[in-house]
Amino acid sequence: MPTSWADSVENVAAGGVGTTSTQSRGGRSTYVPPHLRNRPPSSDPPTAPLSYATAALGNDRSGLLAGGSRSSGPRGGGGGRIGGGWNNRSGGWDRGREREVNPFGDEDDTEQTFDEQENTGINFDAYEDIPVETSGENVPPAVNTFADIDLGEELNQNIRRCKYVKPTPVQRHAIPISIAGRDLMACAQTGSGKTAAFCFPIISGIMRGNHFAQRPPRMPRMAFPQALILSPTRELSCQIHDEAKKFAYQTGVRVVVAYGGAPINQQLRDLERGVDILVATPGRLVDLLERARVSLQMIRYLALDEADRMLDMGFEPQIRKIVQQMDMPPPGMRQTMLFSATFPKEIQRLAADFLSGYIFLAVGRVGSSTDLIVQRVEYVHESDKRSHLMDLLHAQKANGVHGKQSLTLVFVETKKGADSLEHWLCINGFPATAIHGDRTQQEREQALRSFKSGMTPILVATDVAARGLDIPHVAHVVNFDLPNDIDDYVHRIGRTGRAGKSGLATAFFNENNSSLARALSELMQEANQEVPAWLSRFAARSTYTKNRRGGGRFGARDFRRDSSFSRGGTADYYGGGNMGNNYGGGNMGNNYGASGGYGGAYGPGVTSAWD
Numbered sequence: 001m002p003t004s005w006a007d008s009v010e011n012v013a014a015g016g017v018g019t020t021s022t023q024s025r026g027g028r029s030t031y032v033p034p035h036l037r038n039r040p041p042s043s044d045p046p047t048a049p050l051s052y053a054t055a056a057l058g059n060d061r062s063g064l065l066a067g068g069s070r071s072s073g074p075r076g077g078g079g080g081r082i083g084g085g086w087n088n089r090s091g092g093w094d095r096g097r098e099r100e101v102n103p104f105g106d107e108d109d110t111e112q113t114f115d116e117q118e119n120t121g122i123n124f125d126a127y128e129d130i131p132v133e134t135s136g137e138n139v140p141p142a143v144n145t146f147a148d149i150d151l152g153e154e155l156n157q158n159i160r161r162c163k164y165v166k167p168t169p170v171q172r173h174a175i176p177i178s179i180a181g182r183d184l185m186a187c188a189q190t191g192s193g194k195t196a197a198f199c200f201p202i203i204s205g206i207m208r209g210n211h212f213a214q215r216p217p218r219m220p221r222m223a224f225p226q227a228l229i230l231s232p233t234r235e236l237s238c239q240i241h242d243e244a245k246k247f248a249y250q251t252g253v254r255v256v257v258a259y260g261g262a263p264i265n266q267q268l269r270d271l272e273r274g275v276d277i278l279v280a281t282p283g284r285l286v287d288l289l290e291r292a293r294v295s296l297q298m299i300r301y302l303a304l305d306e307a308d309r310m311l312d313m314g315f316e317p318q319i320r321k322i323v324q325q326m327d328m329p330p331p332g333m334r335q336t337m338l339f340s341a342t343f344p345k346e347i348q349r350l351a352a353d354f355l356s357g358y359i360f361l362a363v364g365r366v367g368s369s370t371d372l373i374v375q376r377v378e379y380v381h382e383s384d385k386r387s388h389l390m391d392l393l394h395a396q397k398a399n400g401v402h403g404k405q406s407l408t409l410v411f412v413e414t415k416k417g418a419d420s421l422e423h424w425l426c427i428n429g430f431p432a433t434a435i436h437g438d439r440t441q442q443e444r445e446q447a448l449r450s451f452k453s454g455m456t457p458i459l460v461a462t463d464v465a466a467r468g469l470d471i472p473h474v475a476h477v478v479n480f481d482l483p484n485d486i487d488d489y490v491h492r493i494g495r496t497g498r499a500g501k502s503g504l505a506t507a508f509f510n511e512n513n514s515s516l517a518r519a520l521s522e523l524m525q526e527a528n529q530e531v532p533a534w535l536s537r538f539a540a541r542s543t544y545t546k547n548r549r550g551g552g553r554f555g556a557r558d559f560r561r562d563s564s565f566s567r568g569g570t571a572d573y574y575g576g577g578n579m580g581n582n583y584g585g586g587n588m589g590n591n592y593g594a595s596g597g598y599g600g601a602y603g604p605g606v607t608s609a610w611d
Ligand SMILES: Nc1ncnc2c1ncn2[C@@H]1O[C@H](COP(=O)(O)OP(=O)(O)OP(=O)(O)O)[C@@H](O)[C@H]1O
Pocket: 119, 122, 163, 164, 165, 166, 167, 168, 171, 188, 189, 190, 191, 192, 193, 194, 195, 196, 340, 341, 467, 468, 469, 470, 494, 495, 498, 499
């Protein structure tokens, strides 16, 4: 019941262009690899660390490595940079043309080592006990610190500027795997740092790609990115773009975003200036490909964020078109990274089409929610939902937590419902705004800005805001209408309790949500949450039998280990012997406990650890 939710809120931790082809103004192009674009002309040529060079070579993608985007716009993009140089380390790309805006807003002293830095508000201890599973052939070992990974000095400097002291578990495992050139399917809890886990290896790889320099074809007005990052929503693409730009600051690696609902001309101009990493939503990318303004033939890295969403029925045809029917190099000739907090088994199966000899990584259980989030479920009749929400918000106000320090995200099922609830909240004295698919892009962006700033500390949203958005100070997520799918619930509540901070999620449950009862109750149990007796009774009656979590109910599990999966006549792909028995079945949750039932029985190519 809602009695103590406000206490929980109180407890929420405070704080909780480079183009690779360059052109002089006269139009002659001279290739300048990204890692040199930012350096004084006199600087020594970089020496590739053995580990990296070996890894890249081992990847056997030399035919495709490097090259990159080509600039043909009037401003020449990286083209003009050869003369003027990428030599203004503190100031940006090139004087007089395009100045790289400092995304950190100031010129921080970044000369500290990682050890000396303070990272306020991040509770890394929260991640210490997370179970990690990897499977696949020859899995590269995890690292403990960023310093253990040779990402390149400029990128390291940006990591320090971001105040990332040490890698999160998914980063510790995923970055070395990607740096070694391996394909990856990675599943890690919401808010655990997946964006950096795929951005760092891409930026680092492009920075060093000069060893295999290959020029893109001379095609006027066509952009040739080396990396493509696809995400399902415009807002998420913008967020990834902002993050990637921070990480790539002064590395010479140029990041461009393309998404629907915004004028295409500006995006075309950005692309013409050159692009190394293109962050895009699928629809707008298809448009750009059909207009022949982007070619994927130089792609070395493909990352799908929220990969399970990208491959579900809604997006799959577009993704197949982009990845399989245009000019992108096939699996094995590019590196593919799939990331999500949830990975239903059938989607894993589909995703395998896009990967080559990949490593499966699960940090925490597939589709589980983090126990940093206090989850409450309250029985609320449909007709009482508004007044119940009002009670919650009043309690929150009375508790003195308001404004930017305590943002509340309210999920509803329909766009109409979002409009109507927003209106009702406003007329009842609660400053609210709304985001959903029927709003213009301008309205959507304005709503997010207003919410983030605390001007309207309540955001009513449909599932368009369920995935990926990293909004500081979201203290409370309310599932006013529960989703039909437990994975959607996981993503929604994951908008709070991020990066080691705690958060609160309240769900309004009634008969209409019966089909979710069992999955919800199991998820809550697994995250050490109190399950109300009435919900357990609903769960016991529930006919929900959907088992999308790849094997054991909430098991972190690579679908390739299913005995039903076979390839080349081998019933158990990894030859893990009795693996399937240990792993499968409904008692997964028990095996997975602190008793250590997780280890021991793995066959070759499978490792497991409690980090
Ligand atoms: N090593 C780190 N140290 C400190 N903070 C970090 C680190 N890595 C990432 N973060 C921060 O953690 C937050 C969450 O990261 P991110 O948005 O990448 O999570 P995610 O796993 O992609 O979540 P979701 O599943 O919701 O998409 C961000 O604010 C990010 O800046």
